[in-house]
Each structure stands twice: as structure tokens, then as C-alpha cells.
Amino acid sequence: MLRVAVCVSGGGTNLQAIIDAIKSGKIENAQIVRVVSNNKNAYALTRAGKAGIEGICVSPRDYESRELFNRALLARLQEAEPDLIVLAGFMVAVPACVIDAFRGRIINIHPALIPSFCGKGYYGLHVHEKVLERGAKVTGATVHFVDEDLDHGPILLQKAVEVKEGDTPEVLQRRVMEEAEWILLPRAISLIAQGRVTIDESGITHISGK
């Protein structure tokens, strides 16, 4: 059974997609062992509670320095003994100590087709604002492994989504979630739980089997 810790910051619709996929059997062989939020008011924590999953808050505000927060975050993740950490709308730069401790075992969902519309300043609704400002006709979502560089690690899954005439950032965000994110993230966890994902020396992922 793959032990999954999920890190969140806000509404938690991606967390919900994972909870639902485990419940319906779309993801077999995995359980969420802990939800960690940097924001105590995140609705994602309520979603975790409703699903009977332990949810905790580790906020930088509760620590005197970033270093102390980083160490606390690492400790609270390690306690849960996860095999996989899923960043599902986690708006905190993952500290190097966490990346080191869980190398190759952290995935993130990004609401665009990496390497477009990613990096510093590209998070949440801002991503969709920039897509519309640039006049891109296609966007999408990406699940990738996390390394030291923002939105940079090996790409696992991607799905394109059409940008439509008259889209607002909110409308586009919702379409990207419905058509891509809520499908890709559970699928990525399922593939990893089935042991079907490898990363080669060049940092390219490969998915075995059907």
C-alpha cells in the first residue's frame, strides 16, 4: 500500500479528486496518511477531516525563522512515513531539506503545460491570467517530479486544454481543473502505486505496461 502525504494551501479540489479516486477504486493500492497545510484556514483541511484523514497545519507564521519552519515541515512529513508526497496546490517553495529527504518521491500538479507559464510568480489564478494576456490558444496541466528548481523536475503526465474566446481567468482555471488536473493527479498516483513509473539518467520519465 503506497502511503501518500498531500500538501495543500487552499480549496483542495485536487485533494478531493484524490480522495474520490481512492474511494471509487480508480486508485488502488494507495492511502492518504496525512494532509499538511501551511494555512490553517484552508478548506482542504475540512475536506481531509470529512474524509477521516488526519490534517495538520504547519505555518511559517508559527516559527521564528524560515529555517525553523523548514525543519518543522520536514519533521511533520517524516512522522507520517510517506512513500510519496503530493503537492496539490501547495503554495510554498519546498525546502531543500524536504527535497533531499524525499528525492524522486515528490510530485506536483502545475496548471499549465510546462515549460510554458511556469516558474516564479506562476501559481494559482496568476497562471491563467498570464495565459490569457499572452493570447495562448492552448494551455493545460502538468504533473511532474519535484527537484530543487521551481516547476522543473521530470514531467510525468500532461494534458492540453483549449482556451476559448471570452474566457476569464476563473473560467479558464475551472476548465483546466475539470479537463486536466482532477484527471491527471489521481492517474499519476495510480501509476506510481502500480510501480509503473521510472525516471532515466536523462531525467525522462517512462511509464511501463498498458
Ligand code: GAR
Ligand atoms: C490548482 O490549480 C493547482 O494546479 C495550482 O493551484 C490550484 C490549487 O487548487 N497549483 C499551483 O499553481 C502550484 N504552482 P486546489 O486547492 O483546489 O487543488
